[in-house]
Amino acid sequence: MRNEKTTEEIALGIRRRVYEHSMRNNGGYLSQACSAGEQLAWLYNEALNLGEPTLPMVPKPFEGVPSPNNPEYHTGAGYNGPATPDYDRLFIAPAHYALVAYATLIEVGRMAPEGLDMFNKDGSSVEMIGAEHSPGMEVHNGTLGIGLSTAAGLAYGRKLRGDTGKTWVFMSDGEVQEGQTWEAVQACAFHNIEVKAIMDVNDQQCDGAMDSVMEVGDIRTKFINFGAHCVEVDGHDLTAIRQASEENHEGKPLIILARTNPFHAMSILEERFPRLHYVRFKSEDERARMNVSIAKDLGVDPVDYSH
Amino acid sequence: MVEMVSRPYASAFEKFAAGNPDILCLSADLTSSCEIDGFRDRHPDQFLSMGMAEQNMMSFAGGLGLAGYRPFIHTFGVFMYRRPYDQLMASIAYPRRKVRLMGFLPGVTTPGGMTHQSIEDISVMRSIPNMTILETGDATEVESICEAADSIDGPVWCRVLRGSVPRLFDTPIKVGEMRELSTGDDILVVTSGICTEEAMRARAALKKAGLSIRHLHLHTIKPFDSKALLDQIGSVKHGVITLENHVTEGGVGSLVAETMADAGVGKRLIRLGLKDTYAHGGSRPYLMRYYGLDALALVRGVEDLMGQTFDITEDDLDAARVDDVHSLVKAEAL
Numbered sequence: 001m002r003n004e005k006t007t008e009e010i011a012l013g014i015r016r017r018v019y020e021h022s023m024r025n026n027g028g029y030l031s032q033a034c035s036a037g038e039q040l041a042w043l044y045n046e047a048l049n050l051g052e053p054t055l056p057m058v059p060k061p062f063e064g065v066p067s068p069n070n071p072e073y074h075t076g077a078g079y080n081g082p083a084t085p086d087y088d089r090l091f092i093a094p095a096h097y098a099l100v101a102y103a104t105l106i107e108v109g110r111m112a113p114e115g116l117d118m119f120n121k122d123g124s125s126v127e128m129i130g131a132e133h134s135p136g137m138e139v140h141n142g143t144l145g146i147g148l149s150t151a152a153g154l155a156y157g158r159k160l161r162g163d164t165g166k167t168w169v170f171m172s173d174g175e176v177q178e179g180q181t182w183e184a185v186q187a188c189a190f191h192n193i194e195v196k197a198i199m200d201v202n203d204q205q206c207d208g209a210m211d212s213v214m215e216v217g218d219i220r221t222k223f224i225n226f227g228a229h230c231v232e233v234d235g236h237d238l239t240a241i242r243q244a245s246e247e248n249h250e251g252k253p254l255i256i257l258a259r260t261n262p263f264h265a266m267s268i269l270e271e272r273f274p275r276l277h278y279v280r281f282k283s284e285d286e287r288a289r290m291n292v293s294i295a296k297d298l299g300v301d302p303v304d305y306s307h
Numbered sequence: 308m309v310e311m312v313s314r315p316y317a318s319a320f321e322k323f324a325a326g327n328p329d330i331l332c333l334s335a336d337l338t339s340s341c342e343i344d345g346f347r348d349r350h351p352d353q354f355l356s357m358g359m360a361e362q363n364m365m366s367f368a369g370g371l372g373l374a375g376y377r378p379f380i381h382t383f384g385v386f387m388y389r390r391p392y393d394q395l396m397a398s399i400a401y402p403r404r405k406v407r408l409m410g411f412l413p414g415v416t417t418p419g420g421m422t423h424q425s426i427e428d429i430s431v432m433r434s435i436p437n438m439t440i441l442e443t444g445d446a447t448e449v450e451s452i453c454e455a456a457d458s459i460d461g462p463v464w465c466r467v468l469r470g471s472v473p474r475l476f477d478t479p480i481k482v483g484e485m486r487e488l489s490t491g492d493d494i495l496v497v498t499s500g501i502c503t504e505e506a507m508r509a510r511a512a513l514k515k516a517g518l519s520i521r522h523l524h525l526h527t528i529k530p531f532d533s534k535a536l537l538d539q540i541g542s543v544k545h546g547v548i549t550l551e552n553h554v555t556e557g558g559v560g561s562l563v564a565e566t567m568a569d570a571g572v573g574k575r576l577i578r579l580g581l582k583d584t585y586a587h588g589g590s591r592p593y594l595m596r597y598y599g600l601d602a603l604a605l606v607r608g609v610e611d612l613m614g615q616t617f618d619i620t621e622d623d624l625d626a627a628r629v630d631d632v633h634s635l636v637k638a639e640a641l
């Protein structure tokens with residue numbers, strides 16, 4: 001697909017959509033749009049080589065879970081185009097970033113804007129925690145820490161088959177607390193799997209600042225010691241992300257640590273720092289103030305959420 | 308109108324645990340989601356943040372048990388047995404450590420979909436030797452769950468309700484007993500957890516249809532008093548219906564089936580719950596309707612058992628409670 005917008009424009013568009021949605025719904029995974037806007041915009045607009053979507057622009061309702069009685073079952077991966085040998089694949093490992101991922105699909109023309117209106121609605125496939133039948137998803141990742149392993153397995157299988165397409169995974173920093181993440185890196189190093197990961201290092205998790213929940217230390221050094229090629233960049237600097245992705249990581253997984261700010265481009269959210277994992281407005285006053293302030297930051301009109 | 312209690316676990320846990328040096332509170336990055344944020348802030352010396360690392364937390368709790376502590380572990384139920392099942396077995400269940408496993412968001416009480424819904428935990432826990440299983444169905448049971456769990460000499464699996472919880476009962480959990488909510492001689496209805504409230508919603512309509520329903524609520528699933536259940540089954544003419552927020556394999560339905568088969572009871576049994584399927588994400592009322600866990604599903608089960616229809620529709624059932632999606636008693640994330 002042709003790029004019609006710049007990656008900067010897409011990142012802004014993602015934030016505008018997530019902001020508008022969160023205002024209307026009195027809350028949401030808003031801060032993840034601040035931290036990960038550039039990363040997802042860059043993946044979809046520049047890094048990934050994807051074909052035309054194979055699923056309808058307006059998502060179909062939920063059509064059941066995998067079962068022998070559900071032969072028509074399919075995942076939401078078709079929003080990323082066909083799974084042919086030459087095209088790339090992407091997993092969103094922290095499935096609670098789904099709102100940001102759906103906004104990205106809309107910005108790059110892979111899903112209709114109506115898709116976001118179906119978010120977390122009963123009977124919808126556009127689920128709050130991205131399910132494997134949700135737009136852009138291919139597996140369930142709501143249980144954190146399994147995404148990199150799946151991506152590694154797919155990358156290895158594709159290498160064996162001679163596929164030319166790459167396998168990417170978007171990760172969150174909370175995932176480094178799970179032992180499985182390290183088991184995955186170790187296996188990638190041992191089997192020379194060149195899977196590619198970009199991690200939103202926003203230094204936060206559910207309970208707040210990661211350092212107050214469970215310190216993880218110098219994760220770049222840890223990843224290198226486990227056998228990855230690991231590069232640390234400013235996650236809001238697209239040039240730096242581009243350069244990192246071009247580094248040679250022959251025989252190793254590439255892990256780009258995108259250091260980010262969880263209230264980037266929505267400065268008023270700093271009031272809630274470091275409890276930004278899920279922003280629910282605490283009062284009508286707070287909602288109104290944030291509405292005006294974020295609208296100004298994003299260059300749009302405040303949302304009329306009264307109807 | 309049923310009384311709604313806001314965050315009963317938060318105050319009950321603090322009241323029970325604060326100041327007891329043998330009790331430690333463990334959390335895996337879901338502290339406010341499990342309503343122990345106030346406890347963390349006010350009793351930091353009894354609180355351990357374990358990060359999002361459940362496997363380590365389970366064996367760590369086993370070690371605390373070995374040191375003579377009684378850890379209360381808090382996270383969503385699914386994250387406490389699916390990935391760290393091996394640790395649960397080797398470090399907690401086998402050596403009978405006094406670890407209290409507080410599993411939040413049982414079954415379809417979460418919109419988080421497959422990865423967040425513990426739909427087969429009771430089945431798993433029932434098959435673990437040494438495990439005790441308790442399930443809360445109302446605010447009074449949530450308020451008494453800590454004391455009940457801590458009375459057990461061994462590990463305890465608890466299904467805990469959070470947020471805004473209805474008060475249905477006025478007596479605390481008495482481990483090993485069951486609650487007789489109505490007496491009748493046509494059908495025995497056995498429910499647990501949030502399904503008990505659903506069965507109560509159908510009560511008036513079923514009575515109007517001329518049916519005499521005996522209703523039992525289970526808060527203790529293991530160990531189980533089969534003699535008491537058999538006595539109850541003996542007092543109904545037509546058979547038994549179970550309704551649970553769980554798959555029908557291995558949970559309360561299976562427990563009742565096994566009890567009946569073991570005793571050679573030749574009555575019909577209808578097991579309602581998730582029918583060999585995963586669920587997906589959505590609101591609780593929607594999921595309970597979609598997967599047949601609500602009052603209307605029970606009515607259909609009664610019709611199936613009796614072989615006749617009673618023309619009972621949604622309008623004939625007591626009103627369902629609809630929670631405000633963004634009510635302030637809800638935890639921040641999920």
Ligand SMILES: Cc1ncc(C[n+]2csc(CCOP(=O)(O)OP(=O)(O)O)c2C)c(N)n1
Nearest residue numbers: 142143144172173174204205206277336359
């Ligand atoms: C195995 C597992 N444990 C716990 C959770 C609950 N949970 C969901 S998101 C999250 C925080 C993870 O940190 P991160 O992804 O970095 O969060 P963010 O930066 O978006 O705040 C937790 C603990 C989960 N989904 N999976």
Ligand SMILES: [Mg+2]
Nearest residue numbers: 173174202204
């Ligand atoms: Mg994070």
